[in-house]
Amino acid sequence: MLLYTENHNQSISGGRSFAEILYGQTLEQSPVMNDLLLRGCSLHKMIRLITYSISGRAYLNFMGNEFGHPKVISYLRxxxxxIFNFHPTNSYERYSVGVEEAGEYQxxxxSDEKKYSGQGSIGQDQYFxxxxxxxxxxxxxxxxxxxxxxxxQVYKLTRILRV
Structure with missing residues (x-):
């Protein structure tokens, strides 16, 4: 499988790279820069995960600003x-996602776990x-x-319930 995550401007015309756009160009330490760095890290993890999990064939696809749109994306493999929430500020306590198979998901x-440099917003008791x-x-x-x-987040169907 061939996967490529880069922005159109950099690959065609030599503009700023994907990392420069996400992380910024300055190393200045300030609360604003720390927030931008956290935002960039969060988006970079999500973009890599969606690229790896949604692809299936080797092809090169130039995209516009699809990752800049604050929309929830979910799909089954x-x-x-x-499930991806690309919105910069809106969080959801109970977001409904459709699934065909009745059961338990874990x-x-x-990506929001502290061990992945996330905020740790979801407790372990919410994993099932x-x-x-x-x-x-x-x-x-x-x-x-x-x-x-x-x-x-990636959930796995761990137990099928027959009704």
Missing amino acids: GPFLF VILN RKTISRRVDGMRNCIEVPLPSRSA
């Missing part, structure tokens, strides 16, 4: 549910989610998940 990756029998996103069931801003 086998037993894994990927967080196996949370049971489906609710309610149609969401065209699916028969849904799970309600906490979704901090600038974070990505």
Whole structure:
């Protein structure tokens, strides 16, 4: 699999690189710069994860500013549910995501964990989610998940419930 994460401007015309845009060009220590660095790190982790998990074939795709739009993106890959909140400030306590299979889902990756330099907004007691029998996103069931801003989570279907 060939994966490439870079911005169009840098690769075509030699403009600022992806890292320069995300992290800034100055090493000045200030609360504003620390926040920009945290924002850049959060987005970089999320962009790499979405690139690795959504791809499947070798191709080069030039994108515009899709990652700059504050939209939630979710998709299924086998037993894994990927959820991304790219919004810079809006967090959700109970965001509904549609799933077809009724059961229990467990967080196996949370980019907001402290060990990944995240904020640690989601407690370990929130890592297990049971489906609710309610149609969401065209699916028969849904799970309600906490979704901090600038974070990505991967859930795994750990137990199927037959109704």
